[in-house]
Amino acid sequence: MKKLNKTIKVLVVASLAILLSFLGAAPTYAIGQFAISPMYQQIVLTPGKTYTGNFEVINPGDNTIDFRYTVKVEPFSVEGLDDLSFTANGDYNQIVDWIELSRTEGIITPNDTQEVRFSINVPEDAAGGGQYAAIVVTSEEYRMDNKSVDLRERYEASHLIYAEVAGETVRNGDISDAKVRSFMFSGNITGSATIANNGNVHSEATHTLQIYPLFSKEEVYSNEEDPKHSWIMPGNTAFTSMEWKETPKMGIFHVIYTVSFEGVEKTVDKYVIICPIWLLVVILAIIFLILFKILFTGKGEKKAKK
Numbered sequence: 591m592k593k594l595n596k597t598i599k600v601l602v603v604a605s606l607a608i609l610l611s612f613l614g615a616a617p618t619y620a621i622g623q624f625a626i627s628p629m630y631q632q633i634v635l636t637p638g639k640t641y642t643g644n645f646e647v648i649n650p651g652d653n654t655i656d657f658r659y660t661v662k663v664e665p666f667s668v669e670g671l672d673d674l675s676f677t678a679n680g681d682y683n684q685i686v687d688w689i690e691l692s693r694t695e696g697i698i699t700p701n702d703t704q705e706v707r708f709s710i711n712v713p714e715d716a717a718g719g720g721q722y723a724a725i726v727v728t729s730e731e732y733r734m735d736n737k738s739v740d741l742r743e744r745y746e747a748s749h750l751i752y753a754e755v756a757g758e759t760v761r762n763g764d765i766s767d768a769k770v771r772s773f774m775f776s777g778n779i780t781g782s783a784t785i786a787n788n789g790n791v792h793s794e795a796t797h798t799l800q801i802y803p804l805f806s807k808e809e810v811y812s813n814e815e816d817p818k819h820s821w822i823m824p825g826n827t828a829f830t831s832m833e834w835k836e837t838p839k840m841g842i843f844h845v846i847y848t849v850s851f852e853g854v855e856k857t858v859d860k861y862v863i864i865c866p867i868w869l870l871v872v873i874l875a876i877i878f879l880i881l882f883k884i885l886f887t888g889k890g891e892k893k894a895k896k
Contacts (some may be wrong), residue, residue, distance in 0.1 A: 608727055624649055624657065624698070630750035635685075635721070637757065638714035644707045645749045647727055649698045658730040660695045666724040666750065668823045669877040671830060676724060676748075682824060685721035685753055688712060710753070716848060718757020719790035720824045724748040752792055752821070760789040763822070763852035770847050770858045775867050776839065781847030782831035783856060786851040787822040794819045797832045804861070809837070822851065842863050 625648040635641055649657060664676045664684030678686075690771040692707035708725060729745045744851045768783040785795050801811040811834045830849070847858045865873075 624745065624746045626749050628802060629687055630752060632752040635710060635712045635753050635755045637712050637716045637755065639712055641710040644705050646703045646705055647698060648703045649700050655855065656699050657699050660728050660730060661691055661693060662726050663689045664724045664726050666722055668826065671820055671828045682720055682722055685710065685723045691722060698778035704781055712755065716755050718755050718759045720792050721753040721755055722752045733878050742792050754791050759791045761793060761852050762788040763854055764788060765849055765851055765854050765856045768849055768858050770845050770860055770862060772860055774864045778833040778835055778837040779843065779845055780833040781858060783849045784827060784829050785822050785851050786827040787824050792821050792823050793823055793852055795830060797847060798848045799832055799834060800846040801834055802844040803804050840866055840869060
């Protein structure tokens with residue numbers, strides 16, 4: 591049904607585009623989402639100086655018609671690791687007032703890109719630490735003859751700015767609840783930890799996972815050469831994890847999980863048993879049968895002696 595509705599939607603849009611072209615109008619419609627490149631940047635700002643940057647808005651080649659868009663600056667913060675909020679978060683979003691955009695709207699043709707430039711005018715008295723803003727690009731609906739004809743859904747994408755203002759920065763963190771499950775019925779072997787950023791600037795945590803089969807020193811998985819990284823925002827506590835996505839359905843493994851953040855490191859070193867429920871049922875049934883046999887064999891011997 592969804593595919594049918596999508597097909598009908600595309601046909602209606604295409605028909606309207608042809609009709610409007612005959613009427614001499616310029617339709618604005620995007621069948622697919624637009625893209626932004628890059629999606630974020632991490633920069634260092636100096637009080638009293640101006641930083642200039644840019645990113646691109648891309649209309650993919652599989653779109654067939656131009657689309658309009660608007661550009662605005664919003665504050666952003668992150669709860670946990672991925673819960674983005676585009677609302678002010680105290681002193682960490684002052685940068686929103688420092689940003690000037692080269693454009694606040696545009697129209698872009700299929701298979702084309704447009705550059706959005708911005709400047710960040712940092713006040714001389716700006717405090718050191720993290721500052722965070724999102725430059726939000728929103729596609730606009732097309733209206734015909736002042737009638738509300740919504741030809742598609744509205745899309746939004748953001749270019750995130752992770753800025754650190756030079757000056758007095760505080761880098762301090764804590765790691766708690768680092769763990770790896772010892773027994774599993776199914777799923778992937780996973781290391782997890784809760785990380786608190788007690789400083790005033792964003793920072794990266796690194797995670798490594800080393801896995802060996804029982805009675806072997808040859809790794810079956812390791813990401814030591816390419817650790818997983820996760821950004822933790824200032825004043826934020828986040829639950830983080832990483833997993834071995836090719837975990838077998840059964841086995842016993844030696845697992846070493848290490849997480850580090852701002853000079854603090856925690857390591858979990860343990861053996862993990864993966865036992866499917868059906869195998870556990872079989873093992874328990876065998877144990878039950880053995881005990882049953884021993885019990886009734888013992889009773890039979892006692893009767894024979896009598």
